[in-house]
Amino acid sequence: MSAFLSVSNLSASIRGNQQRVLRSVSFSIDTGEVLGLVGESGAGKSMIGKAVLGILPVAIDITEGEILLDGHDLLAMRPKDRRRLIGATAALIPQDPLTALNPSRRIEPQITNRLGDILGWTKATARVRAMELLDEVSIDNPERVMASYPHELSGGMRQRVLIASAFAANPKLVVADEPTTALDVTVQKQILRLIRELQARHATAMVFVTHDLGVVSKICQRLSVLYGGMVVENSTVAEFFNGPKHAYSRALLAATPKYTDPDASLLPVDESVIEQVAGEVLAADRGWRHGA
C-alpha cells in the first residue's frame, strides 16, 4: 500500500542564504496512521508541518525534494491548484488557540467559512455540520458556543473549537502543531483523547509535532526525531521507548522527567552527544554540497 503522504529528501533554505534549515528530510505516513515529529526548539519540526501544508514563511524556499500528497506531487503543481488540493484534503490544529482564532468574530463563521470557500457548501449545510462537530468534540452547548467570541471560552474549549474546525471538511491529513502545549495537564489529557478518537474514527493520517515524549507515547504509532532540521532517527513508538537507536534520542529520553522515578537523576543532554549529532549535520551538508 502506498503512503498517503510521502516526503522525500526535502531541503529548505532561508532565501539568500546557503544554510539549509531542513536537511534532506524523508518520511511517509499511511492512511489512519499518526507520525510524531519530535525535537527541541529549532529542530525544524514545525517547519516540516508548514512545508507539507504549503504555509512556509515567504523567506523560506524549498530547494529540493518531493512531497507527495495522495499521489499528487505538491511542488510540481501550480500554486493555485496546490492550495485547492491542500485546502480540500488537509487541515491544521495550531498550537495557540487564542491567536489562531479571530478575536473580533464569533465562533460560527470561523468554522463554517472554510466549508463554503473550499467545498462550496451552503451556509445552512455548513451550520448543521459545525453543530455536529462541536457535539463530536464534547461541547455540551454547541448553540451557545457558536454564538460566542473566543475570549468568552476557556483554553480547553477554544482548543476543542479548533479541533472541530480542523476535522470539519473530513480531511484525510491533519497536521497537529503542539496542540496541547498551552493547556493544563488535566485538559491536555482530555484533548489528546479527543484527537486520538477523531483520528481513529475518520482514519485520518496525522503529523503530530511535539517536544514532549510523554505525549508522543500516547498518540503516535511511529516517530521521527529531529535535530538541526535533519531526521536522526525513524522508529516505531514501541521500538523507541524500548531503547532509542540514536545517542541523541537516548539523551532526550533520559532528560525527560518522570515523577514515578524520583531517584533517576535527570541527565542534561551531554555536550559530546550534541557534538556528535551536530557533526552528523555538518557531514550531511558536506555531502550535499558535493552532490549539488
Place this chain on the structure above:
Amino acid sequence: MALDDSLFSVSALEVALPDMAAKPVFGRAPMIPILKQIDLEIGRGSVLGIVGGSGSGKSTLGRALLRLIEPVGGSIRFDGQDITHLGEDSLRPIRRRMQMIFQDPMSSLNPRRRIGAIIADPILMHGFDRIDARVDEALDHVGLPRTFRSRYPHELSGGQRQRVGIARAIALKPEFILADEIVSGLDVSSQAQVLNVLGNLVKELGLTLAFISHDLSVIRRLCDRVMVLNRGEIAEYATADELFRTPQSAYTRELLDAIPLPDPNQANW
C-alpha cells in the same frame, strides 16, 4: 504544626485582588477572593513545591510570600517577624533576604544591558561593595564562565539565560528564593541542567526555596514538601514522598493520572 526552625510561617492567609473588569467608572473595583485560608510552614533549608492548574493561585501565593501583594487576612511571618502589613520602607531590608527567579528569562532580562550589569543591579541597589567579585562569584555558582559578563541576553541559549536569572537572585546571598515556573519555557535538555544547578545551590548555600510549577514530574525531583492548590484552596499538603506514593485528595490523583509519562503502556490512557 509549627516546625522548630521555620523561615516562613503563614496562617489563615487570605488574598483578594480587585476585579478591574467589573470596576465602576467611579469608586473601587469589587474584590475577588484568590486564596482562601492558606496555612503553611517553610522550614529553613527546605524546598516547598507549589502545584496547581492555571488560575489555582500558585503565583499569587508566591507573590504574597514576597509581600509583592498585601494580604487581606491572616498573617505571614518571615524569620519570626510579622510582615503581613509592613510598609515599603520597613520591607526594604527584608527584601534583600528574599529574591525571585522569573518564568521567562527573555522578558525578565533587559535586552539592552550586559549580563554583568544585570547581575550587579540588585547588589548596587542594596548598597554592597566588591561588586565585581560578587558578580563573578554568582556566575561561578551557576556554572557560567565569567566572560559572560560582557554578553547580551540574546547571545545566550534559553538554559543559560535562566541560569543568569538564578545568578541575579543569589547575588545578594538571600535566605529565601521564589522560583515561579522557571523551567516551563525550556527544552528538556536545558530544563534538566537548570534543575540540577538549582538543586545543588540549595544544598551548597543552604537556601530555602519555594518552587512553583504546573509540572509534577519536575516537583518530585526537587522538593521536600508539596502543596497542591485548587481554586485558591489547599487540596493537599504533604511531603513529596507521601504525595506521590499515596495521594490523598481526588484532585491530586487526577493531576498525577493526567501526566503523560514517556511510556506507551501507561495505564488509564
